[in-house]
Amino acid sequence: MLSILTLNIQATSRRRADALLAWLTGRPEQILLLTETSSGDGTAHLLDCFRRAGCQVHHPPLPGDRGTAMISRVPLTVRPDITAALSIPGRAVAATVHTDPPVTVLGVYVPSSDRAPAKVERKRAFVTTLVTAIGGLTASERAHLVLGGDYNVIPRDHQPPYPGVWLPFEYELFDALTAAELTDAHQHLAPAVQPHSWFGRSGNGYRFDYLHVGTALRDRLHGGSYLQEPREQRLTDHAAVSLDLDLATPTLDTRPVPSTAAPATLF
Numbered sequence: 382m383l384s385i386l387t388l389n390i391q392a393t394s395r396r397r398a399d400a401l402l403a404w405l406t407g408r409p410e411q412i413l414l415l416t417e418t419s420s421g422d423g424t425a426h427l428l429d430c431f432r433r434a435g436c437q438v439h440h441p442p443l444p445g446d447r448g449t450a451m452i453s454r455v456p457l458t459v460r461p462d463i464t465a466a467l468s469i470p471g472r473a474v475a476a477t478v479h480t481d482p483p484v485t486v487l488g489v490y491v492p493s494s495d496r497a498p499a500k501v502e503r504k505r506a507f508v509t510t511l512v513t514a515i516g517g518l519t520a521s522e523r524a525h526l527v528l529g530g531d532y533n534v535i536p537r538d539h540q541p542p543y544p545g546v547w548l549p550f551e552y553e554l555f556d557a558l559t560a561a562e563l564t565d566a567h568q569h570l571a572p573a574v575q576p577h578s579w580f581g582r583s584g585n586g587y588r589f590d591y592l593h594v595g596t597a598l599r600d601r602l603h604g605g606s607y608l609q610e611p612r613e614q615r616l617t618d619h620a621a622v623s624l625d626l627d628l629a630t631p632t633l634d635t636r637p638v639p640s641t642a643a644p645a646t647l648f
């Protein structure tokens with residue numbers, strides 16, 4: 382079984398990183414996609430603890446900005462060729478996992494924006510280049526792709542709909558994923574359930590965080606859910622999203638994660 386979890390860590394502080402570390406090490410998922418990472422001490426401590434435990438950790442440098450990291454306790458090969466043409470390459474991380482058959486995992490942190498023209502164009506450029514990168518994969522890689530992270534957009538059928546808030550290109554990201562034959566894992570597993578992964582100050586809920594799978598993985602979906610504990614425990618302001626794929630999966634020889642928090646066993 383291959384299990385994947387994505388979580389926005391809200392550019393964790395050093396103090397909050399210990400609590401996040403304790404929660405993440407208590408999870409069973411083998412691959413963690415962490416979004417809104419930073420170049421600060423909190424992210425560095427969190428990733429270093431997993432690295433010292435023998436996990437593969439990949440965090441493209443992005444000084445002064447927020448990015449994405451991948452932590453894995455299963456063997457994989459990093460794929461910078463997939464992310465190199467993105468408008469902000471450090472906002473994404475990609476790797477091919479040595480499962481049977483191989484699966485490519487692409488984690489992304491789409492920029493947020495208000496209606497300020499520069500921010501809108503920054504987000505538009507990232508979305509456009511992301512769609513192009515996915516389209517540039519071979520048909521087999523796209524069929525065996527897991528895309529996940531904080532998309533910072535909502536689909537057209539989101540409840541509540543928030544009319545007038547989103548620009549056409551933001552909705553069109555989901556149109557492009559559908560055209561690429563990528564399936565929203567949660568919607569496939571629980572089509573009648575509308576979760577939210579982030580809440581505004583007024584209490585409005587948004588589904589910003591997702592995991593999508595290619596056609597060859599759709600029937601291998603074994604389970605998955607939105608996990609509200611990180612948000613409810615104030616470890617971050619987002620819920621986590623997980624999925625399980627029925628795939629033969631080798632493991633790395635990992636050790637318990639070292640930290641200054643209460644002892645925890647890796648995953």
